[in-house]
Amino acid sequence: MTATQALVVGDTPVASTRAGNSRRRRLRGYGLFALFAFPNLFLILVFAYWPIIQNFYLSFTSWDFISPEPFFIGLSNYTNLFASASFRHVLWVTVVWVVVVVGISLIAGVALASLFSMKLPGTTAVTGIIFAPHVISGAAIAAVWLFIFDPNYGLARMAFDAVGASSPSWVADTNWALPALLIVSIWKGVGFVSIVYLAAMQGLPSDVLEAARLDGAGRWQTFSKVILPLLSPTTFFLVITQTIAAFQAFDIIAVMTGGGPAGSTTTLSWFIYEQAFQRSNVGYSAAGGTVMFVILMIITSLQFAFIEKKVHY
Template identity: 65%
Template sequence: MTAERPVPTTSAKPRERPGAEPVQHRNRSRRLRREYLLFALFAFPNLALIAVFAYWPVIGNAYLSLTRWDMIAPSPTFVGFENYIHLLTDPSFLRVLRITVIWVVVVVGVSLIGGLALALLFTTAARGRSAASALAFSPHILSGAAVAAVWLFLFDPNYGLSRALFSLFGLDSPHWTTSGQWALPALIIVSIWKGVGFVAIVYLSALQSLPGDVLEAAKLDGANRWQVFRYVKLPLLSPTTLFLLVTQVIAAFQSFDLIAMMTGGGPAGATTTLSWFIYNEGFRQFKAGSAAAGAMIMFVLLMVVTVVQMRFVEKKVHYR
């Protein structure tokens, strides 16, 4: 009697059907095409609006800056870089740039420092904090024309509140809006008063969202209030500071309504910033090419400032 031999078992893999791999590849490609088509369907309207209302005007303005046009002639005359050469070699335009830099640096710097101080005050005040923050923020939502009208009355040297304040010290009120020495400081005061509340509210929101455990750990380590603020709160507030720095610089460059209502760029150009210069050249002097060149210079300045802020200032930002 012979023993039966064990039948060898083989774990053979099931054969794949020929053509299965190409079918899966086609299905994956079809699915990706549908996803791309869906993305394009939702993104195209937004991209089209941005292209029409943002990029195309910049391109059109860039071409207009290379021409001479009084807005009456049928078509502008191409002059190349003549407008840029004229502006950058004109002492009056260089004065406009200097006034713009002073305006932006002082308004943004004081607004950030004052807004942070107000936010810290609001965090310590227990009673009336909501009312105080609302009062501080309210000037930001008012129109520039209304704010300018109120401050024109306050600055009036004959009937305004400034006259009463200066008279307490036996002094005469300066002619704020008609004096070349005081016009720019007057505008800076009003601009800071109007915008510091917004900065304070943003900082207040950021302060209230700081991690409490980190602050408690710093206090347990023996840090006093100044050390907690300097070495803990300020680094944690750096993303908020970067956001405010970028937005406030852009807003200061574009400031127009207060200047239009209070001084009209005067007296003798003492308050003519770049935004008012562009308006004056284009819609008062009817020099569309020169105004467009000024707008392109502002555009380049804003781009440079923003890139510098994002590349160098952002390195010191601590994201938690």
């Protein structure tokens, strides 16, 4: 047998061996993927998706935590929910809360980040001070601001005294309670927004900024025509995360007003808690939770569908 014949005869076993080795490598890769991914996927299914499914089921029932089993009532919770004037007011308060908190936080955050990027004396200390509220418990911050807003002894009274006016009863007045909570929520979250924007600004390509200066662009033109468009991926990220966080706001409301006075600070998240754990109306609360989930899904989808098209990477 010649060498050529031996090579031809041996082609099939060699090819089979290589195919078998390749198949084993793929199986080993799938096994490693399953080993690392499946525990995480299992935890996500148990602690994220299963509660959503269970909440959706409870929204079609009537239950008070005491009865052995929830009683199925169909769409009654949803019909009562959307027929309720108080729930429509809750939705309106939630819209105002989300729009104001997200909008002002983004505007103030990018403005602060622009100041921090100038590297003025004391910038590092000021940056740390502004970011600190983000990592402090919301309940602790609310307790401090309750003292600040106290009409008799609070620090806010001094600002009104300076202009000859009397301090309002911030958290006890239906006209001032929501603005008070908005101030606290924005103050707590703007530090995070500014730090994220600052990190993004520090990563901008210096050659693009230098080219804008050489073309004669002033500071405002450079900021509005160059920096802001380059920050669009960061803005897109912050709009989504801050919108979700605003919808889920709870601790500040719980400590400062408890949804009052007269429901003036009852957002959707507080409504869900109130119905379930204060009024033991679990099905009604679950219906509100489902509405909140659908609203967040719609907002996120719209953001990905329209806002992302204007994001410049």
